Amino acid sequence: MTQPTPLTIDAQPAPFTLDPAKTALVVIDMQRDFIEPGGFGESLGNDVSLLAEIVPTVVALLAFARRHQWLVVHTRESHAADLSDCPPAKRLRGAPNARIGDAGPMGRILIRGEPGNAIIEPLAPLAGELVIDKPGKGAFYATRLGEELAMRSVTHLVFAGVTTEVCVQTSMREANDRGYDSLLIEDATASYFPAFKQATLEMVRSQGGIVGWTAPLSSLTKLDETIPAWR
């Protein structure tokens, strides 16, 4: 096998260069309670169709990452059943009758193992992919993600998932502080509030990419034409 070489893709605010052998895809919180009708997200009055509409793009992104044998990481915002990893300040915020750990329409809200906490079926993790349960908004806080990436010498992260301005952005900021170069796939992330998504994309890539880069999936999949030559 020929040694992979850094590849460059069209992105904002500048081209994003990645080493395919050191890149991981991180799919944030594509869980039933946030995305499916009849879940916790909808019970709060959110229009979950805004999140559901990115599912085909995330399916295509996952297929790309699997095709190129990237490490795939899935996260779930989740807490232990006894709430020992949920600070009272987090639990007490939000709708008074729909707090973390309360009975929700798909089981206890944001509790590990409950039906609503599962990743939606079209994006179900495959054997060998990492599933990170995270008690915070960020994927690195109080998880083993940093160690798992370091063990595999990962340097570049490609992000997707929900919600853009909360768990996705927090995770990208954590990644930035830890020295990763991160690319957010614009059409593979969503928010219940489209203006928040747009503002986040602009924030991430502002000031020369203060948090990272953004690009549509089509920019990444153009690599299909190049990567096979290196395998």
Ligand code: C5J
């Ligand atoms: C995520 C949230 N995943 N909105 N959670 O963004 O609280």
